[in-house]
Amino acid sequence: MGKVIGYARVSTRAQDADRQIKDLLGAGVRRDDLHVDHGVSGARATRPAFDRALDALQEGDTLVITTLDRLGRSTVNLLGLAEQLRSRGVNLRVLNLGGGNVDTGTLMGSMVFTVMAALAQMELDIKRERVTDSVAKRRAAGGDLGGRRPAFSHSQIENARRLIDAGQPATHVARDLGMSRATLYRRIADLDAKQWLGTQQK
Incomplete structure (x- = not known):
């Protein structure tokens, strides 16, 4: 079974990621496998912690986020990223997508993304x-x-x-x-x- 990598992001330094971190840890992410960007907008092409999370992912692993907007603001780009992860054999798990937990590694999760x-x-x-x-x-x-x-x-x-x-x-x-x-x-x-x-x- 692959590793579970978590990613959290807050847009400003004044915000804290405590709630996201708590939810990710509760979803089975180890603290050592948790990557957090502070004061980084979702519109930026380069996000240091996110880049580290992507580098850490290998085939069979799962990237876990709390909500889809943590990855960015463009729906099309988000879906492109999900497809990129899928092509690498990496699953994307969103803890709160449409009020539920969605994992692209499952049939239902795949359908939701479709x-x-x-x-x-x-x-x-x-x-x-x-x-x-x-x-x-x-x-x-x-x-x-x-x-x-x-x-x-x-x-x-x-x-x-x-x-x-x-x-x-x-x-x-x-x-x-x-x-x-x-x-x-x-x-x-x-x-x-x-x-x-x-x-x-x-």
């Missing part, structure tokens, strides 16, 4: 349709979709990033926004830099 994947795909399609409609309206109104001045809000660039993270070709996403792939990546990098500066100034 349903979540379908809902996430629908959410993705709706977001993409909104972006496409927005671009079409701008073009119909003679709006400037290119040029040197940013023509899109932070929210639109975030949505474009989510589409790319979910596996949509960057070229297609950029085309739907009426810009080149290079320009889209530059806008995403600019947004990341602004968000990073914002966290440093808090």
Whole structure:
């Protein structure tokens, strides 16, 4: 039987992970196999304790978290991570998902994630349709979709990033926004830099 690795996260230093840690220990996680990120947002690509937890996982092991949002904020990315773990032969156990305990190593757990994947795909399609409609309206109104001045809000660039993270070709996403792939990546990098500066100034 594989090891049970636990992961907990709190977004700010002012918060504590005591409740998560208690629940994980109660679920059979040994304290030595418990990894906790303090003051780390779920939106960050790099989370030191989470990276250590992933490195510690081997085939047959189980990653245990209290709630799904401890892994991140994007549903599509969460499901992608669950699939990545599954491909490595690692199970994901969520102690409180929809009011119950879900383990992807079980038939029921697998079914729950399949349903979540379908809902996430629908959410993705709706977001993409909104972006496409927005671009079409701008073009119909003679709006400037290119040029040197940013023509899109932070929210639109975030949505474009989510589409790319979910596996949509960057070229297609950029085309739907009426810009080149290079320009889209530059806008995403600019947004990341602004968000990073914002966290440093808090």
